[in-house]
Amino acid sequence: MGRRSDHSREEISRMALDAARRLVAEEGLKGLTARRVATEIGYAPGTLYVVFRNLDDLILHLNAETLDQLHATLGEVVRHCRKPQRCILKLAMAYVEFAFDNPSLWGAIYEHRQAEGQRAPEWFQEKIEALFSLVETPLRQLDAGRSDREVRLAANALWSGIHGVCILGLSGSLEKANAGSTAAIAESLVSNYLAGYMQ
Amino acid sequence: MGRRSDHSREEISRMALDAARRLVAEEGLKGLTARRVATEIGYAPGTLYVVFRNLDDLILHLNAETLDQLHATLGEVVRHCRKPQRCILKLAMAYVEFAFDNPSLWGAIYEHRQAEGQRAPEWFQEKIEALFSLVETPLRQLDAGRSDREVRLAANALWSGIHGVCILGLSGSLEKANAGSTAAIAESLVSNYLAGYMQ
DNA sequence: GCCCATAAATGAACATTGTTCAATAAAAAT
DNA sequence: ATTTTTATTGAACAATGTTCATTTATGGGC
Numbered sequence A, B: 001m002g003r004r005s006d007h008s009r010e011e012i013s014r015m016a017l018d019a020a021r022r023l024v025a026e027e028g029l030k031g032l033t034a035r036r037v038a039t040e041i042g043y044a045p046g047t048l049y050v051v052f053r054n055l056d057d058l059i060l061h062l063n064a065e066t067l068d069q070l071h072a073t074l075g076e077v078v079r080h081c082r083k084p085q086r087c088i089l090k091l092a093m094a095y096v097e098f099a100f101d102n103p104s105l106w107g108a109i110y111e112h113r114q115a116e117g118q119r120a121p122e123w124f125q126e127k128i129e130a131l132f133s134l135v136e137t138p139l140r141q142l143d144a145g146r147s148d149r150e151v152r153l154a155a156n157a158l159w160s161g162i163h164g165v166c167i168l169g170l171s172g173s174l175e176k177a178n179a180g181s182t183a184a185i186a187e188s189l190v191s192n193y194l195a196g197y198m199q
Numbered sequence C: 001g002c003c004c005a006t007a008a009a010t011g012a013a014c015a016t017t018g019t020t021c022a023a024t025a026a027a028a029a030t
Numbered sequence D: 001a002t003t004t005t006t007a008t009t010g011a012a013c014a015a016t017g018t019t020c021a022t023t024t025a026t027g028g029g030c
Helices: A009-027 A034-040 A045-051 A055-079 A084-101 A103-115 A122-142 A148-172 A177-198 B009-027 B034-040 B045-051 B055-079 B084-101 B103-115 B122-142 B148-172 B177-198
Strands: none
Touching (some): A009 A034, A009 A045, A009 A103, A055 A084, A055 A122, A084 A103, A084 A148, A084 A177, A103 A148, A122 A148, A148 A177, A148 B103, A148 B148, A148 B177, A177 B148, B009 B034, B009 B045, B055 B084, B084 B103, B084 B148, B103 B148, B122 B148, B122 B177
16 A cells, blocks of 8 residues: 555654654563564554665664763753763763663663664764763862863763763662662762862 | 585584684674684584584673673773772772773673673673672671671672663763773762762 | 655565474484 | 274475665755
8 A cells, every 4th residue: 555644754754753762662572573663653664664774774863862861861960960970970860860860761772872883973973972972061260270181071971971880780680679779889989080080 | 415524513613702702802793603603613503503402692702701791801900909998999990991892792791781681691701690799708807896788788799780880981982082981980989889888 | 636756664585693403314223 | 805993104384584686765966
């Protein structure tokens, strides 16, 4: 059959991404297949390839939305705090919370990035950059005497560190009980690092 | 055809793991397929399933060998240093170096772990525990007054942190140039954390 | 109202994948 | 020699991503 329902490309894209998010959230990246997404939105598999270049492209856009959501969440956190040190700690906590609340969606971001050897497109990298700079701002306030280079280095160290804490915390077990100890580890990392940084 | 060559199960297992390691090292986890491994060792696909439960099981054993190799490498590092602080820093550097020298094999360890929802078997977890305790020893020497709980927390924070630094360093780009800045980030993380920890 | 050109959606087809298991061939035992 | 045992096979199955000739509905011109 040919033309049947009248959804624009944007609408189909949106429906597909919503279905994909549900599938990944419930069953992980492994649960995401072209045929399942197509069935969920009431279209044939081939239709997906009109909107997305391929499955990797669909996942990329799904991850982009997750990054946007994460950025919005973390952005809200830094707006509600004064002291830079407290800000950074809250950022770390919020990041851990987000990862534990959306383990599969959060995991899909880096699971997929390393899956294909190539680098992600520019606009995707920028979304990650935007997250990074959320830490740079309070870091700069913390000690105005530091060079941009030093601030970027510190932001990178902190962000990478928290990222790693989440990864190992989540891979350890999927029980909620682990979230608490993971938060404790994250706090240890941030507060000790900052203590050393300011000393 | 039936019985043909006379390799024991152990020999076939060894050949398969060697072939798998080569494939993963050269093309990443995506390059590893049952048929390719079978072809490489001159057996039919079905034979692999006599030795391993399935492909995941084969990858698990491959990762176990990588962990052993990593443990041997890091173990050598801690034997050649006196001051605990220097020890930990060297451990971190050696970890970064290993990750950058064997990006695909190192990546396969956690890429695979999160791929299947379930937890890895006991004997596998123990290999990871063994790596952890490499950091705990010098940490304990650093400040004998700390409780076991505190030491474990610090070891966890440091290890997770370095792990995260490697992940983001490698995902950033596969150029060797990145190894240098990644090492700098790792050093920043460790030295500042330890400074805060001792203060 | 009819017809045609255009665009949209299809779904059968292809190459690969992991995995299984009856069939088979060689070695070991009798 | 003959039988039994066992290791290995490779055809078969279901499911995957992806493509593209075919089909169908729509919108415009008469």
